[in-house]
Amino acid sequence: MSHALVRFDELASTQDELHRLAAEGAAEGTAVVAARQSGGRGARGRAWSSPEGGLWLSVLWRPHAGDDAQLLSLRAGLAVADLLARVSGLPVVQLKWPNDIIVGGRKAGGLLCEARWHGAELSWVALGLGLNVRNAPPVGVRMPAASLAQWRSDLEPAALATPVAEALTRIGGPAALTAEELAAWRSRDWLLDRRLASPLAGIARGITVRGELRVDTPQGPRTVASGDATVVELA
Numbered sequence: 001m002s003h004a005l006v007r008f009d010e011l012a013s014t015q016d017e018l019h020r021l022a023a024e025g026a027a028e029g030t031a032v033v034a035a036r037q038s039g040g041r042g043a044r045g046r047a048w049s050s051p052e053g054g055l056w057l058s059v060l061w062r063p064h065a066g067d068d069a070q071l072l073s074l075r076a077g078l079a080v081a082d083l084l085a086r087v088s089g090l091p092v093v094q095l096k097w098p099n100d101i102i103v104g105g106r107k108a109g110g111l112l113c114e115a116r117w118h119g120a121e122l123s124w125v126a127l128g129l130g131l132n133v134r135n136a137p138p139v140g141v142r143m144p145a146a147s148l149a150q151w152r153s154d155l156e157p158a159a160l161a162t163p164v165a166e167a168l169t170r171i172g173g174p175a176a177l178t179a180e181e182l183a184a185w186r187s188r189d190w191l192l193d194r195r196l197a198s199p200l201a202g203i204a205r206g207i208t209v210r211g212e213l214r215v216d217t218p219q220g221p222r223t224v225a226s227g228d229a230t231v232v233e234l235a
Contacts, residue, residue, distance in 0.1 A: 005031045005165055007158075012039035014058040015114055018126045021060070022116065028062040028124075031165035035157075040130060041112070048110070053135030053147075055109075055157040059168040061125040067172035069125055073099045073113045074211045075171040076127050078181065080109070081188050083167045089152045094190040096143075097204075097213050097229055101131065102190045106146035108132050127168050133157040142230070176209040191229055199227030 004027070011017050011034040018032045034057075037050035050056045063069060077095045084093045084103065091104035101109035109131035116123050132138075133155055137145035148155050177185070186192065191204040191213075202217035212223040 004029075005033065005162060007161075008032070008034045010034060010036050010038060011056075013037055013041060014056050015041070015112065015126050015128045018058040018060055018128075019114070019116060022124045022126070026060055028060055029165070029169040030060045031057060031161070031168075033057040033158075033161045033165075048130050049138045050130060051135045053133060053149075053157065055129065055131040055133050055160050055164065057131075057161055057164060058126050058128045059165050061127055061168075061172070063122050063124075064172055066174060068175035069113075069115060069122055069172075070175065071173065071177060071211050072125055072127065072171065073111050074177070074185065074207070075173060075181070076111050076113070076129070076168055077101065078184055078188075079167040079171050080111070080129060080131075080164065082184075083163060084148075087148075087152065087155070090148065091151060093188065095185065095188045096190040097207060098211070098226065100143075100190075103146055103148065104151070105144075105190075106137075107141075107143045108137075108146045108148060127171075129164060129168070131157070131160070131164075133160065177207075177211060182207070182209065191231070194231045196229060197232045198230045199224045204229070 014032040014034050036052045037056050040048035040050035081093045094102040096102050099111040100107050112128040114126045132147035134149045137147045194204050200215040200217050202215040205214040212225050215222050
């Protein structure tokens with residue numbers, strides 16, 4: 001099935017444009033990509049540096065019977081990581097709970113899921129991806145950043161847009177991660193066995209079937225559903 005990929009030289013935000021198209025009835029899988037964003041945003045409303053040379057893309061997801069939107073960010077991360085792992089010349093691709101793409105031990109991208117509701121019914125989710133490709137990685141950020149061009153100088157964000165959009169088109173699933181998904185996450189889990197300062201102090205021990213972070217704290221095992229994972233040292 002083919003889906004529309006709408007390209008722009010510049011937007012304030014691909015997320016905002018996709019929400020506008022979704023409200024007008026755009027089909028599931030519609031994707032918006034911009035060469036640069038003037039108002040890109042990340043998780044929790046943070047500004048996201050989006051200069052030319054990166055992949056700034058949003059894909060429209062609409063719910064189907066049996067789908068659960070709560071795990072979309074984790075499933076989207078697995079889909080993007082699997083795609084990047086097939087790009088020759090890149091170092092190991094990992095995932096940092098809940099929404100970061102790690103390449104060669106540095107943050108190369110992040111995911112943002114924004115839902116829109118009609119009353120109690122979920123209407124759609126905008127799946128946003130920011131991926132450093134040829135742009136200079138941001139400085140002064142909490143986690144050291146990287147761009148894919150550090151390893152593959154020939155990669156172009158425009159060429160990555162279609163395969164990434166296709167990978168994100170249908171990533172729905174039930175309200176619990178499958179055994180295969182849990183195994184795939186564990187194999188890419190950058191946080192596994194690292195010591196955390198937040199969202200809970202303790203040692204990261206993977207995720208639950210509901211996508212919660214498992215942490216061994218001084219008070220015993222705990223789980224947390226959301227938050228920023230900050231590493232203080234290797235466990």
